[in-house]
Amino acid sequence: MRTKPPFRADHVGSLLRPPALLEARASFAAGSLPAERLREIEDEAIREVVRAQEDAGLRSATDGEFRRASWHMDFIYRLGGVGQADEHINVRFRNEQGVIEFAPAAMRVHDRVSLEETIFGDDFAFLRDQVGTATPKLTIPSPNMVHYRGGRASIDPGLYPDMEGFWSDLSAAYAEEVRRLAELGCTYLQFDDTSLAYLNDPDQRAEIAGRGDDAEHLHLRYIRQINDALADKPEGLSVTTHMCRGNFRSSWVASGGYDFVAEALFGELAVDGFFLEFDDERSGGFEPLRFVPKDKAVVLGLVTTKRGALESKDDLKRRVDQAAKYVDLDQLCLSPQCGFSSTVEGNALTREEQFAKLRLIVETAEEIWG
Template identity: 80%
Template sequence: MRTSPPFRADHVGSLLRPPELLRARQTLTGEALREVEDEAIRAVVRGQREAGLQSATDGEFRRASWHMDFIYQLGGIGQAADEQITVRFHNEQGDIEFTPAALRVHDRIRLNEPIFADDFAFLRDTVEPGVTPKLTIPSPSMVHYRGGPASIDPGVYPDVEEFWRDLSAAYAEQVRRIGALGCTYLQFDDTSLAYLNDPAQRAELSERGDDAEHMHLRYIKQINAALAAKPAGMTITTHMCRGNFRSSWAAAGGYDFVAEALFGELNVDGFFLEFDDERSGGFEPLRYVPPGKMVVLGLVTTKRGELESKDTLKRRIDEAAKFVDLDQLCLSPQCGFSSTLEGNELTADEQFAKLRLIVEIAQEVWGSA
């Protein structure tokens, strides 16, 4: 039995918002809204425990978006007036768009106060003994990937190296401050490192002036700088998928383009990886995972409600174990169930059935969840 994260049965972080919480967000603010959020989080923490999981998140219930809610709170970063970021997602029926407010780096980046500190403290005090509270935040890469060079005021950062130093320093302080609150399980969510495997995504980056062929190396360097002084006893994982918005996706391609540097150089303890369909490629890139690093196989999709076959999932775990030791593997959904408040196209019952399935398979494959 694993006593430290990531656990044999785990999940990425976000969970479907209950209808009463969605209604409350439309009519309530401040303490009145927080009371509704508190009750919804208590219930979803119980649900995770009842499913058999050893860790619990707050489902990201206090957020509208898994990453923008964090990024906008960094000192020196604000929303651009009357301008949006457009991210195009794909599904079987066609394309849809995610259009958050664009971001602008208008001052030196800094951490004014620890972000999501009160949210984590509530989760910490809500979980039962023996359950590890997990906090998810976007990685430093997402600040740059979402905004790009045009989002950085050259009057503030005439030398882009200063931007990167300040960004990693702000994240390092966030990690330190959250650790001081008792966080021992922190996850950096990073779609960019998965998107970069897609030649179409790299072409878009090149068009806006980035060095797309080496961007993953820059991102790895800056994440490592943010984690260089992580608190003792804190497990850091990263999650990488190719987009997750209302059961749709944004990019495709296996991990081959980034794999050698990603697995060999990124100083995290574990990797949550999307492997729920052919868009994610094969398991061959896992040959670069060094001993001691954990890989959480995202084999169970969050994009639809149908329950996966146990035999199929076990067979895929066996396939992955040809490239990395079985003892280094865990199992999870491929992404969150609700990366934005809208959520994916499945029900809460289907969501928890998938979590229970993951626990059952972990017990059968590794002897414990």
């Protein structure tokens, strides 16, 4: 049994929003529901989903990201100096049926980056007070996501003529956020990051190069950025990172194994564990895991959140055995490949299917590790 995060049976964080919560958020957006009442409805939905996670046997519990519209931008827009731009960006998500065009607002760094508040501090404190048997887990986007979405073009050159100033301010803001969260009692923090997975895809690297960034070495900058944010990580705080290739309405953006970033990523990133997508052939093989040091945990995302069909225990055990050829079995854990609802829309499965998958992960982990 693992006594600190990540746990043998774990999960990424986001969960399908209940219909009553979706209705409340729509009413609030329309101006017919006051903020205080929305908070009450969110509170009750979070109480229920925390109990459901514990009932499923999980040793970590999140608030399902129920107070957010998206896994990353709700956090990023609360950083000082960061806001929405007037223009939009175009993102092409893919699934078995075709392509989904998504056009969120572009991001703009309009002032020096700073931490003006403890972002999600009240949200974590509420979660902390609801858990019974589980460790409360908070998920936030990695600092890299502030850069990856728009690159140099999204950062005012008058503020940051030298990009090192931007990176330094960003690290300082994140380091202070981490410190404050630990003061609130957070012992399990996760940096969610698509950039380090996207950069394995040659098409994504071509896009990055096309906008003027150094696509062949950007992952090294990003690894250093996370490490700078965690340089003074408080004692007793476990930090993991989750890397996925896009998760929106059961669709994805990028493909490719972890080979391009693996040696630097696993060898240099100063986190306690890696949540990795391995639910289908888009994720490549387990060979890159040979670079994982002995003191790091790998959480194998073998159970897909993109479909409701339940995986078989035998298949999951077989794949864990395959991964154990490259990294010691004692370093491995099991989870879904991503969140069930990275955005408020959620993936194409039911709440019952979602919790069946979480129970399957718990049962399979118990049979593998005891």
